[in-house]
Amino acid sequence: MPKTQILLTGGAGYIGSHTIIELLHNGYEVISVDNYNNSSPKTYERICQITGDSIKHYDIDLCDLGLTKKVFDENAEIRGVIHFAALKSVPESVEKPVLYYRNNINSLLNILDCIRNYNIPNFIFSSSCSVYGNAGQLPVNEDTPIGIIESPYAYTKLLGERIIQDCAKVHSTIKALSLRYFNPVGAHSSGLNGELPTNRPNNLVPVITQTAIGKIKEMSVFGNDYKTRDGSCIRDYIHVSDIADAHVKALKYLLAEKQDSNYSLFNLGSGKGVSVLEAIQAFEKIAKLKLNYKIVPRRAGDVEAIYSDSTKAHKLLHWKPQHDIYSMMETAWEWEQHLAKNQ
Numbered sequence: 001m002p003k004t005q006i007l008l009t010g011g012a013g014y015i016g017s018h019t020i021i022e023l024l025h026n027g028y029e030v031i032s033v034d035n036y037n038n039s040s041p042k043t044y045e046r047i048c049q050i051t052g053d054s055i056k057h058y059d060i061d062l063c064d065l066g067l068t069k070k071v072f073d074e075n076a077e078i079r080g081v082i083h084f085a086a087l088k089s090v091p092e093s094v095e096k097p098v099l100y101y102r103n104n105i106n107s108l109l110n111i112l113d114c115i116r117n118y119n120i121p122n123f124i125f126s127s128s129c130s131v132y133g134n135a136g137q138l139p140v141n142e143d144t145p146i147g148i149i150e151s152p153y154a155y156t157k158l159l160g161e162r163i164i165q166d167c168a169k170v171h172s173t174i175k176a177l178s179l180r181y182f183n184p185v186g187a188h189s190s191g192l193n194g195e196l197p198t199n200r201p202n203n204l205v206p207v208i209t210q211t212a213i214g215k216i217k218e219m220s221v222f223g224n225d226y227k228t229r230d231g232s233c234i235r236d237y238i239h240v241s242d243i244a245d246a247h248v249k250a251l252k253y254l255l256a257e258k259q260d261s262n263y264s265l266f267n268l269g270s271g272k273g274v275s276v277l278e279a280i281q282a283f284e285k286i287a288k289l290k291l292n293y294k295i296v297p298r299r300a301g302d303v304e305a306i307y308s309d310s311t312k313a314h315k316l317l318h319w320k321p322q323h324d325i326y327s328m329m330e331t332a333w334e335w336e337q338h339l340a341k342n343q
């Protein structure tokens with residue numbers, strides 16, 4: 001029987017590459033598109049090392065509609081699209097809003113044009129907990145009212161969700177869902193794949209591991225005067241392999257036509273709030289070393305505290321995270337050490 005063909009955008013990136021691994025393990029055929037804006041084609045070699053499979057991939061900027069159409073012209077059997085491609089740095093989006101709106105919205109519009117014109121039925125969108133802004137009530141579930149959005153990046157996600165919802169309303173062939181990730185961290189259990197930003201990382205865990213390995217001399221903790229238990233921001237960290245697993249489950253849910261409307265959304269988080277200082281302590285315990293960090297003023301765009309209620313994904317997608325904060329730190333650290341030995 002031929003394998004079900006799935007197109008991933010941003011497949012050379014952090015979450016995309018882990019999802020490719022899970023999709024291959026589950027018997028799907030994967031095609032990836034990326035412009036290596038924040039990644040490298042070497043990702044595909046790592047995927048091959050882990051899975052034994054090589055995958056078809058395109059070096060394309062999805063903001064170019066003509067090139068995007070070409071991918072669909074050349075692959076008539078695509079049954080679903082998982083759209084990861086986006087710029088994702090909150091502070092950079094505050095500094096360069098036009099870049100973020102242009103890249104994240106234009107690429108989404110082009111992909112939506114294609115799934116409509118080429119009759120691709122299933123679509124999954126990478127959204128983010130940043131759409132909740134500073135939520136009044138914690139934990140947040142999918143019905144929590146959207147708060148004040150803190151960054152252009154978060155707006156691209158909220159707007160993206162709205163665009164997809166509007167399209168799914170009028171194009172009845174499209175079944176779409178958005179997954180609002182909380183804070184994906186960690187690396188593949190093989191130690192052979194993990195987060196490898198080409199730009200300086202802004203997310204906490206790569207900053208922690210790069211500080212521990214000596215790539216960053218001293219890391220900054222942005223603010224210790226928030227109204228939280230230790231003054232630092234609180235986030236809901238979730239292992240990247242759990243996020244990847246959720247995509248496979250969400251895809252199966254769509255392919256089996258279990259979604260009773262054309263559009264829905266799901267939170268993907270661990271449900272546990274961990275402060276920046278607690279995350280640092282968890283890492284220090286796992287790695288058995290002291291991190292060099294300093295407290296600096298708050299950073300624009302950061303929300304004070306957020307963690308999820310992911311009951312909907314547990315019930316409908318039959319998804320439950322398997323990794324705790326120590327496993328997240330351990331795998332991230334193994335990956336950083338692997339990089340140090342192999343670069």
Ligand SMILES: NC(=O)c1ccc[n+]([C@@H]2O[C@H](COP(=O)([O-])OP(=O)(O)OC[C@H]3O[C@@H](n4cnc5c(N)ncnc54)[C@H](O)[C@@H]3O)[C@@H](O)[C@H]2O)c1
Nearest residue numbers: 010013014015034035036037038039061062085086126128
């Ligand atoms: N990592 C997180 O903390 C997090 C949290 C919530 C949501 N998300 C979302 O999940 C998705 C994947 O995130 P990630 O952490 O894997 O990021 P990433 O930067 O590692 O991967 C994104 C990939 O998209 C590619 N890309 C960007 N713009 C492109 C374009 N115009 N054409 C082709 N390729 C393009 C990049 O080169 C990169 O490989 C993004 O949409 C991000 O906004 C990430």
